[in-house]
Amino acid sequence: MNRKYDIHILACTFLVVLFSCKHSEGEYHNLNDKIEAESKNYHGTAISSEGLIDGVKTVEITEGEHTFLIPERKSQIKSFACIECHNTGLDKLQSKDIKKAHWDIALAHADENTMNCATCHNGDEMNSLHTLTGNKIDFNNSYKLCAQCHSSQFEDWKGGAHGKKVAGWAPPRASYTCVNCHNPHDPGFKSRWPSRYNTEQVEAPQAESGH
Amino acid sequence: MSEKKKWYSLDLGLNRKKSDTTCGCGKTEGGCGSHKPEMTDDAFLEAAVNASIGEEVRKDGFEQVFDVKMDRRSAFKKLTASLLIGAGAVSTSCSVISGDDSKEKAQIDWEEQFKGNYKLMNDDEKKATVDRLMRSYELRTGKNISMTAENAADDVLFGYAFNISKCQGYMDCVNACVEENNQDRDSQMQYIRIHEMKDGKGFNFNEADDNYYHEVPAEGHFYMGTQCFHCDNPPCVEVCPVSATWREDDGLVVIDYDWCVGCRYCMAACPYDGRRFNWSKPEVPEAEINKNQHYLGNRMRKKGVMEKCTFCVQRSRKGQNPACVEACPTGARIFGNLLDPKSTIRWVLENKKVFRLKEDLGTEPKFWYFMD
Ligand code: SF4
Ligand code: SF4
Numbered sequence: 001m002n003r004k005y006d007i008h009i010l011a012c013t014f015l016v017v018l019f020s021c022k023h024s025e026g027e028y029h030n031l032n033d034k035i036e037a038e039s040k041n042y043h044g045t046a047i048s049s050e051g052l053i054d055g056v057k058t059v060e061i062t063e064g065e066h067t068f069l070i071p072e073r074k075s076q077i078k079s080f081a082c083i084e085c086h087n088t089g090l091d092k093l094q095s096k097d098i099k100k101a102h103w104d105i106a107l108a109h110a111d112e113n114t115m116n117c118a119t120c121h122n123g124d125e126m127n128s129l130h131t132l133t134g135n136k137i138d139f140n141n142s143y144k145l146c147a148q149c150h151s152s153q154f155e156d157w158k159g160g161a162h163g164k165k166v167a168g169w170a171p172p173r174a175s176y177t178c179v180n181c182h183n184p185h186d187p188g189f190k191s192r193w194p195s196r197y198n199t200e201q202v203e204a205p206q207a208e209s210g211h
Numbered sequence: 212m213s214e215k216k217k218w219y220s221l222d223l224g225l226n227r228k229k230s231d232t233t234c235g236c237g238k239t240e241g242g243c244g245s246h247k248p249e250m251t252d253d254a255f256l257e258a259a260v261n262a263s264i265g266e267e268v269r270k271d272g273f274e275q276v277f278d279v280k281m282d283r284r285s286a287f288k289k290l291t292a293s294l295l296i297g298a299g300a301v302s303t304s305c306s307v308i309s310g311d312d313s314k315e316k317a318q319i320d321w322e323e324q325f326k327g328n329y330k331l332m333n334d335d336e337k338k339a340t341v342d343r344l345m346r347s348y349e350l351r352t353g354k355n356i357s358m359t360a361e362n363a364a365d366d367v368l369f370g371y372a373f374n375i376s377k378c379q380g381y382m383d384c385v386n387a388c389v390e391e392n393n394q395d396r397d398s399q400m401q402y403i404r405i406h407e408m409k410d411g412k413g414f415n416f417n418e419a420d421d422n423y424y425h426e427v428p429a430e431g432h433f434y435m436g437t438q439c440f441h442c443d444n445p446p447c448v449e450v451c452p453v454s455a456t457w458r459e460d461d462g463l464v465v466i467d468y469d470w471c472v473g474c475r476y477c478m479a480a481c482p483y484d485g486r487r488f489n490w491s492k493p494e495v496p497e498a499e500i501n502k503n504q505h506y507l508g509n510r511m512r513k514k515g516v517m518e519k520c521t522f523c524v525q526r527s528r529k530g531q532n533p534a535c536v537e538a539c540p541t542g543a544r545i546f547g548n549l550l551d552p553k554s555t556i557r558w559v560l561e562n563k564k565v566f567r568l569k570e571d572l573g574t575e576p577k578f579w580y581f582m583d
Contacts, residue, residue: 030575031443034443038366038550039550039557042551045366045548045551047529047530052531152583159558160545161372161374161558161562161563162374163542167530167532168530168532169527169531169547192427193424193425193426194381195383195385196382197422198385198401198404198421198422198424
């Protein structure tokens, strides 16, 4: 008899435990638990960004564990291919009399001790860039040059904490690369007027007193 | 579908007309006696009232509305409904010059007036109300809008992250939000607020400047944005006396503008100042109206209802980023699917030092802040 009683208690306890952890019913102790539990069986969604990035020419890159699309660059550079003018050494192209090519580019990136044109541009092969150690880098992969110094930004960009998406949040991931937001010759964001007045709160007196 | 409706609806015969496009006279449009009787207005009105009220004349106002015989095949059946809807509709219907358009308008108004809560609608009912709203807009303005009623997709839970180190106070996000969401151009309502805060003072909302207008970023200041955080445990939803606001399966906290009674309880319950009440009907110049709308999102609201950020439901359920995320020039705003382990928002949550506002309240906002 006693034994039966015990079993009853056990069964009841078991039931209580079962129902107090209502994971199967979609209730969780906190949001993190919910995200963790519900993403365990994640198989993708029906929503896709593919249509949204249709008009943008992209290239796929893999950096570490991240593989994603970035906009193709070379077709966006107006004066590409560079060798159409740079078909001979720089020293031969230089002259005092005619107006300078690239007169509109002023380098405002680090200081003269750190950077000049040749830090990124490959003088031996003008159609491409090169790293600090002289390895050739394609214009489409210009982010590799930025990553040489801006390593923490590079880490964040790969993960998605730095930078912007090309179109939507849904897969496939297509992220803008460094030069889509930053002018590599003058990369800082400028101070400017806000694009609109930050209007007063409609109910300023009441709402404010609540704070 | 009509048998399964959760609310009362009046059939004026307009719906039937679609399958059987003839009336007694064989014509499809107005012009025969049964559509537009040729009498003087007054005589016509009297006849109409008699015919439509008939035996209901002894009933009370309420019953007159709800006990109308639905199958009456009288020449005045359209008039009956028009009378019930209101005096304005009566004059339209009785006017000899008014066409089927105004009658259709009256029918739509009726259906819209007595439809149920969007939250309880099935897909057919959602589609029906969206179709009515689009048709109504077309009848009133002659222009077309596209309104959808997409449901939450499976395996999606929307989340948002805001990089405080990146925000420069440019306000491009607010501009984009106002345009995207058809917010009133005259009033001062903005779903997003950008707070200018002094360096070294932490998040001091009391001393923050929400009305700055000078070149940004200002020396010695940082900027942070707030909006509705789409709490996973939203206190605003609990307090609504009519269930006009709720959390959808993809985590969006939404409002049925047609069900909201404007009591503003939810506004008082929100600990984050996330809700906005419109004191006047939002007016947007026709050319600036965003015609890609969602029932729960940026469709034109009426006066006296609650509004707020919806993470641009009309965009996000199509895979797009909310307008603020797209507009931000500094990349301070990150949006994505919390259930996708490969999404960038998940990477941010797992690799950056993130925090939320008033976390101890247990509201579980799906809006995180972080710094570089
Ligand atoms: S931020 Fe406010 S309005 Fe938005 S879900 Fe949370 S409590 Fe509700
Ligand atoms: S204002 Fe509208 S949404 Fe808010 S609590 Fe009242 S009825 Fe509900």
